[in-house]
Amino acid sequence: MTKIRAAVAGVGNCASSLIQGLEYYRGRSEPELAGLMHPRVGRWGCGDIEIVAAFDIDRRKVGRPLEEAIFAKPNCTRVFQKAMPVSNVLVQMGPILDGFASHMLGYPEDESFRPAKEEPVDVAQALRDAGAEVLICYLPVGSEQAVRHYAEVCLDAGVAMVNCVPVFIASDPAWAQRFREAKVPIIGDDIKSQVGATIVHRALARLFGDRGVRLDRTYQLNTGGNTDFLNMLSLERLKSKKISKTESVQSQLDERLDPKDIHIGPSDYVAWQDDNKVCFIRMEGRGFGDAPLELELRLSVQDSPNSAGVVIDAVRCARLGLERGLAGPLEAVSAYYMKRPPRQMRDSEAREHTEQFIAGGPEGENRTEWSETVAVGDYPPGLRRAGQPRAEGARPCGSGAARRRPVRSAPAHRYD
Numbered sequence: 288m289t290k291i292r293a294a295v296a297g298v299g300n301c302a303s304s305l306i307q308g309l310e311y312y313r314g315r316s317e318p319e320l321a322g323l324m325h326p327r328v329g330r331w332g333c334g335d336i337e338i339v340a341a342f343d344i345d346r347r348k349v350g351r352p353l354e355e356a357i358f359a360k361p362n363c364t365r366v367f368q369k370a371m372p373v374s375n376v377l378v379q380m381g382p383i384l385d386g387f388a389s390h391m392l393g394y395p396e397d398e399s400f401r402p403a404k405e406e407p408v409d410v411a412q413a414l415r416d417a418g419a420e421v422l423i424c425y426l427p428v429g430s431e432q433a434v435r436h437y438a439e440v441c442l443d444a445g446v447a448m449v450n451c452v453p454v455f456i457a458s459d460p461a462w463a464q465r466f467r468e469a470k471v472p473i474i475g476d477d478i479k480s481q482v483g484a485t486i487v488h489r490a491l492a493r494l495f496g497d498r499g500v501r502l503d504r505t506y507q508l509n510t511g512g513n514t515d516f517l518n519m520l521s522l523e524r525l526k527s528k529k530i531s532k533t534e535s536v537q538s539q540l541d542e543r544l545d546p547k548d549i550h551i552g553p554s555d556y557v558a559w560q561d562d563n564k565v566c567f568i569r570m571e572g573r574g575f576g577d578a579p580l581e582l583e584l585r586l587s588v589q590d591s592p593n594s595a596g597v598v599i600d601a602v603r604c605a606r607l608g609l610e611r612g613l614a615g616p617l618e619a620v621s622a623y624y625m626k627r628p629p630r631q632m633r634d635s636e637a638r639e640h641t642e643q644f645i646a647g648g649p650e651g652e653n654r655t656e657w658s659e660t661v662a663v664g665d666y667p668p669g670l671r672r673a674g675q676p677r678a679e680g681a682r683p684c685g686s687g688a689a690r691r692r693p694v695r696s697a698p699a700h701r702y703d
């Protein structure tokens with residue numbers, strides 16, 4: 288069976304958890320697969336993803352074998368898989384652009400980035416040489432130019448993109464169109480962790496709405512001690528992250544909150560926390576008879592492994608997209624796995640459509656009434672191209688109920 292050939296841009300804590308996880312789960316079977324959302328997606332188990340190229344800009348990572356670079360400082364995530372096989376992949380120098388925030392120079396070396404002096408490689412050529420099929424983008428928040436550079440490279444090399452960063456590519460209509468035209472699928476933007484602050488906050492917001500409680504105001508404060516949190520001390524770099532996180536919760540409300548009544552974002556860098564992220568959520572609402580209701584929640588997680596399994600799912604879905612000849616944003620999959628998808632959905636609906644996507648069939652081809660994704664390749668036998676007439680006497684696949692179920696997508700809102 289062919290493996291999925293993936294590349295990573297940014298060998299930080301998230302990449303470390305992901306790459307450790309690929310080895311940790313390799314060859315395991317139930318019940319040792321606990322912790323994964325999907326033991327299999329399509330034909331691929333977790334260990335069927337091979338990292339064939341990696342790019343970074345830090346002098347402690349560039350030029351080193353990938354299996355060593357994932358443990359190099361300033362990475363500080365949990366080591367749960369110490370023994371790593373020899374990968375034969377050396378970390379290559381990427382273009383720095385705006386990937387490095389200068390305030391990091393004021394912090395100890397072990398906690399912050401230190402750019403290498405090497406010349407950047409031609410990333411598109413490096414992806415071609417490695418035969419990469421999917422690029423996972425793990426750059427720091429605020430790397431607007433650098434993420435766009437990697438998106439360009441994906442278009443150039445015909446590589447699918449999983450954009451884990453809150454730089455808007457899949458959710459930007461112009462970029463989405465460029466991916467369609469280049470016949471390349473994309474899943475983005477800003478990875479939604481397994482059980483992280485965003486999904487918990489979204490679920491609670493829905494709970495209030497479904498139980499008839501009116502939410503008056505809410506906040507979500509987050510602290511952590513990894514380079515992601517250190518990088519986000521720069522308010523300049525934080526703009527899109529705040530939009531992504533805030534909009535992700537707003538999209539689940541029946542009535543949007545006034546911007547003054549919702550505060551969501553990374554709140555401070557606490558060095559001794561390392562990769563432990565702590566989130567505090569407060570919600571104030573009114574129930575029956577206008578009775579006040581308050582909820583306080585504290586969530587403590589290991590930040591990087593919390594998103595790694597989700598990315599492993601997304602990579603396999605991107606590969607399914609390639610195989611099915613899909614181009615542009617995979618909308619349901621993005622809505623399920625990402626905070627800032629092109630189209631927000633309720634998590635239950637996004638999950639249902641993602642399961643259908645994985646299983647195949649009309650919804651599995653991502654061609655429902657809500658999808659703008661176009662199919663560009665050859666179709667598996669028996670499946671129709673969008674808009675193509677059904678063969679005479681042919682019956683629709685799947686249950687009518689599933690086929691026709693309308694999706695209650697929240698309207699997309701943009702911040703100015």
Ligand SMILES: NC(=O)c1ccc[n+]([C@@H]2O[C@H](COP(=O)([O-])OP(=O)(O)OC[C@H]3O[C@@H](n4cnc5c(N)ncnc54)[C@H](O)[C@@H]3O)[C@@H](O)[C@H]2O)c1
Nearest residue numbers: 297298299300301343381382383386425427428514590594
């Ligand atoms: N649970 C999570 O951890 C989570 C959830 C959602 C989103 N994210 C996002 O994923 C991204 C990665 O997170 P992380 O914790 O691994 O960050 P990190 O700071 O540990 O790693 C970022 C890496 O990118 C490298 N880098 C910087 N500029 C580069 C460039 N131009 N080219 C190549 N490499 C470059 C850095 O040297 C570093 O190794 C962040 O944007 C983060 O906000 C993470």
